[in-house]
Amino acid sequence: MIKxxxxxxxxxxxxFxxxxxxxxxxxxxxENGKVVASEVVGTNGSGHGALAGFxxxxxxxxxxCxxxxxxxxxxxxxxxxxxxGGCSGNADQAVEALLEGQLNYDADVKCSHHDHEHGEGGHQCGNHGCGSHSCH
Incomplete structure (x- = not known):
């Protein structure tokens, strides 16, 4: 069984x-390429570097993301x-797309208003607009 x-x-x-x-x-x-369970968990205020540990x-x-x-x-x-990275839209649909090998993502994702143009390569930074926020 593959988990x-x-x-x-x-x-x-x-x-998000x-x-x-x-x-x-x-x-x-x-399990074996299918979602068998899911849950939403809070990060308890962890941010940035601590999230990888979480x-x-x-x-x-x-x-x-x-x-x-x-x-x-x-x-x-x-x-x-x-x-x-560089994904947007419905979370459940993104997981299904990944499992089917169809997820549209950006291998060179960056979220910095200094060197990132929105819509570059057909990918978007979502509807929040990263140009008005620093994401690093």
Whole structure:
């Protein structure tokens, strides 16, 4: 049996667009390519770097999120968590798309108004607009 745990930055059913500010993750237990359970967990105020540790404590192997800064990307990599960033829309649909190999994500995701153009490469930073917030 192949088991995996996927986390999605979560806000009202949607993928939350600022990893470092997410207050909730939806965690999905996957067995043999299917979602068998899910739960929404609060981060208890953890932010930025602490969130990678939070995910590692919950045995998460994969993260789906919107915008994410370089420091958080490095922390996830050190924790062995595979990142699918630059995503937006419905969280449950994103997990299903990932399981089907159809998830539209940005391998070079950045969330910084200094070097990021919205809509670049067909990917968007979500409806919050990262230009008005610093996401790193």
């Amino acid at each position: 995996m745990k996927i986390a999605v930055t979560y806000d009202n059913g949607e993928i 667009q600022h990893f470092g500010h997410t207050e909730q993750f939806k965690l999905y237990d996957i 995910l590692a404590e919950h045995q998460v192997q994969v993260l789906i 919107g915008g994410i800064g370089g420091g958080a990307q490095n922390a996830l990599a050190q924790a062995g968590i595979k990142l699918f």
